[in-house]
Amino acid sequence: MEYIIREIQNNSKEIENVKKFLYTQIKNEYGIGPTFKYHYDIENLVKYYILPEKNNFYISLDGNRIIGTGGIRAYDLNFDFFKDQYTKENTASIWRLMVDKNYRRCGIAHKLVSTIEEFAKDSKYSQIYLHTHRYLESGLPFWKSCGYKITLEEDDYDETTHMIKEII
Template identity: 30%
Template sequence: MKREDETKILQFITKVQADMKTEEHGKQLKLLFSNPIPYGVSILLIITIGLPFDLPVVAVSGCILMTIFFLCKVQFQKFWKEMSIIFSSNGEDLTNLSKFYLENEKKRLFLIAEYNNHVIGTIAVRETEREGTGKLWRMFVDPSCRRMGIGSKLMKELFCAVQHLEYSSLELRTHETNTMAIEFYSRHGFRERKKTVFAEVFPCKLHAILFQKQLKQVETGF
């Protein structure tokens, strides 16, 4: 793999992850503002503090709502710091793609999709701690090229390419709000195996989902 090719791939991955991070930030903010707990606590405090002491309802309500808003902001910042690790571009493989995927004897694979000399998609496989199970990751498609079958073509090529790696199954992890990816993986034969808490700072919580697919000797039909 040429150095200029690695640079193009890294630039592509960095851009796509930045776009995903921005999109996810908006999703999490919407979830926070739709969470009934802060509103319930605010109403309870207004009733508990305002009514018994015959305080001005408007003033008490404003003060409490501002306090709850500030606390939620602080909590959300802590939560986002925990969960934004998902979008980090500092992975061990990204420091030297050729060395990590090609210049070793481990069962690793990295595929790209190109159009007009531009990278528009990537997918990779590496070993896990379990013998016979590979980890699918670095699955990215340019947002402007989605719904065009690029991801499916990459997945089909990967299923064929991993035959010589002797994996009996593949696994991957994604987060629960990444609904487009969950639908895509499910459509390609991956099944949910386990859900765990990835990041939690009250009142925010994010689950990570483990998916797994059993491989056949010859993958067809995609």
């Protein structure tokens, strides 16, 4: 299969197509529709991923069809248990890594992560944070296969697992 990975363009049509792809994936995986509380970055892709110099958003394309996405941005969460451990200067965070179910197990997610990690290194981050959910069938095994280590498993309704990878 041939596909390409590239940065999202600051183009309203492409941004709308990315939003549609993301919301379709979220509906399929989580069973919910757009919820600003959780999806504020999707509604503001330009603000969160395109304009900041140390942030980026990638799409994978099969022809003109979006088949995967992944974003990286400076760490901007405020979890008390990571206070003073992660900063926006030294830590990037991965967001919105999603691949269309018809294109899974083809290496697209690994290639997106590799592209994101290269961007993080070039942007002088020393580590990458992410969180996933234990109820997602391939979430933890995938991230572990990419070299991410569990830092905390919460006993919350979302079965949240926090992970980190040193990239220096």
